[in-house]
Amino acid sequence: MRRALATAFFFALAWHSTASAQPGRTGAFPQPLSPRNANYTITARLDPSTRTIAGSETIVWRNITSRPAADLQFHLYWNAWKNTRSTFMRERALGGGNDDSQRRADEWARIDIAAITVNGGDRTASKRFIAPDDENANDETVMSVPLAQPIAPGASASIEIAWTAHVPRTFARTGAIGNFFFIAQWFPKLGVLQEDGWNCHQFHAGTEFFSDYGVYDVSLTVPSGWPVGATGVQRERRDNADGTATHRYYQEDVHDFAWTTSPDYVERTAVFQHPTLPPVEMRLLLQPEHAGQAERHFDATRTTLKYYGEWYGAYPYGHITIVDPAFQSGAGGMEYPTLFTAGTRWLAPAGVTTPEGVTVHEAGHQFWYGIVGNNEFEDAWMDEGFNTFSTARAVAQVYDPNYLALRYFGGFVPWVVKDIVLSRETEGNRLAGYRHDAKSDAQATPTYRYFPATGGSITYNKTALWLNTMERWLGWPMLQRVMSAQFDRWKFRHPKPDDFFAVASEVAGQNLGWYFDQVYRSSNVFDYAVQDLKSARDGEQYHTSVVVQRKGEATFPVDVLVTFRNGERVTEHWDGKDRWKLYTYDRLGPALSAHVDPNRVLLLDVDYTNNSKTLEPKGPAAATKWSMTWMVWLQDCLLSWAALV
């Protein structure tokens, strides 16, 4: 008997060890990967008919700073969508966002705290809303709970909260439409206590989130038969007598939890396998009308797991859930730990990276956001920019050619412009948007203070462009080492900008501060140009003069390529600091052209057309060609309206 028990115990232990070693099946790791100082056990019930969630949670929080915590601060994100007076809604209006005045009363959101206890003591009466960012008295997205006893450094607290929430018609990728529910930022969530106090920003229109790592054990009750997708892995599913089912999801070492449910989901699964990276079980929840696009979603996710894994580091969780959101849900293109929303169209032609582009990007956030957990309120560029750069790089490895697509007839009908192949450098890194908004904010400004309408260009585009510039300047092997070092050093932690700059200079073996001063700490733009090119006979030779100019305030070393008619090419290396520079040559033949930054290393140059000059200009011929093309468009336009005569 004793031997039988010992054998059973041995097998149980072996099973547990095996299971723990398979995070794809259990959501657990043999050893903690993160500090796990904010652990949530949540129970929630969704009532689809009233679009309400009744929830309760137990948070076990440990103070990992060296200062005592006199209060607790929580994000109540859904109160941003309570009315138009919240900071989120005011900023959204400032940025020219959607007009929400037509929303029905039941399409707004709210989250109401019914009770809160800390270490068994009722603190409900002491809770109050604070607005640390703008003192907006009408903003209820941050709740402070003063404590009866401060929580000492290293000490833990058990916090119990009961709440109800109303699910909105989607705001910021969260909400419901029809019987599609995407539920994110939905539970009272602790801010991050740092050495200088709580980092718990209000919800802003232009920024996302920041929270500590921990273990999430979440039980969700939804109508029976409605598939659930969520952060982590489903450990248990229980059918209830009232026509509901409770799904229990579990995940260790993540900093958020999101979930979705809809009876319409079509479920597909696949596995990512790689010679050197751990396997990942992929689960796809698709809209029925996109059933034919399942493999495109898997393929894009595989692309991400492969390239990000090879470049930066392995994806450790062993599973990932891809959610294809419902039409009009507004839930597409968003990242959550081990789960993300993609986004596609009913008509999605081949050769165009829809849904691949957004899928690679959001899957990529598992690395830059999920694993490396920067503060998205203050330094959103550290995940969005890194990831935009990486997305463009990964897409370029696989999806070539990647054509421009235009959409017509209300946006439903795509037309692939096969004359235009989108380049990684300019399209993938979104140069056009950056050019338009280049001076709107210095990147060092905390992201939540960026002007709402243009902040994205600084966060996403500018970072990706300066990273790609670094790649073209220092070489990919060097940048890859920089980024993988950043990833390795800061995974499951909260890096700040200076941490990255230090890693970059250290790995590159040179002080790159001057570069970050310009691209990060300033809103100056780069614009180099060929101001003048002359080549005239002078005796037996031709005297050629080239004047290159720095039109922007920012500086960067650039090459100047002078080409002569006899094929000779001379490359000058200009430090790019002076306002202009003269180069002169005496050659047997005349010059043909001059080109500043001929290899387009500096992708941040806002006007590349002026970077070159030739003595055999083809501008008139090109202008003729394009004006004739345009004329046919105009004639067709005229004929369309003349149909009414």
Add this chain to the structure above:
Amino acid sequence: MSPLAAWSDGVRRVNRAPAILIGVWALTLLVSLPLALALRGMLAQHLGGSLAADTALSGVNYDWMQEFGDQASGLGATFKPTVIGFGAVLDNLSAFIDDTQRPVVIVGAASVYIVVWIFVAGGILDRYARDRATRAYGFFAGAGGFFFRLLRLAIAQWLVYALLFGALHPWMFGSLYPRAIHEVTAERTAFLVRVALYLVFGALVAGGTMVFDYAKVRAVVEDRRSMLSAIGGAAGFIGRNAGAAAALFLLNFGAFAITVGFYALLAPGAAGSGLRMWLGLAVGQAYVITRLWIKLVFWASETALFQGRLGQSGYVVRPEATWPESAAAEAM
């Protein structure tokens, strides 16, 4: 006369008067070419002596297009990838049915073009209605003689279209459509709703166009001075011959759809430089000429149907304009 016979007759009448087709193409060119030259100046100035022109000439330099677009306004702001190849046709059809706002300079050009069409409409219809050569004098006599009448008709027409595009369209697509799809979670369903609304709106526009087309035909054939009576007469004719009028409209619309379909296959895209560029332009102009031909066939076949149903093919009330029998003319 059956709709098919009317359409065939219309085709015959248009083909027997090639000068009219050439003339309206020349008018189209006359309105569009100055703007194209203006744009050419802008593009040439922006390119200057840049090497960017090399790739813009040999294919598409999308980076340059975007740089140009970022600093352009008015006319220049319309220079986008939408102008390339068949995309241009989709862009215009989509803008038409979605009532997309165009820059003022484009609206101005379209207005001039429409006024020119109103002017030549009398001469064109007179020629097709008589079904015999009227020569330049006869053509311009018809054009001038009917201009102010057709202008009055155009004002009534404008009021109807202003109602359709200015009030009904915003209501249908800005209010009704969003409400209809508010809880729709399948794009396919929303698209079907939109297509249904397109069909309703398109039918109303087509109905209006038909009434005003036949009003023009009756004004010219019957030498009507009251345009309100011409509209009433047109409505009456369509009412009495609804099936035939609708069938004829669909035949003409079918010809338009076939033309657009062929152009989708043949549209030159961003042709290269030199001969390829001119070949691309030639294909584009062939498409434009075909579109103009279809527009003329619309009018000619509607005239043929009207006259055919009255059993008066080739009959026009107004006497044919003749060159003055002056001594000078005799001498000439």
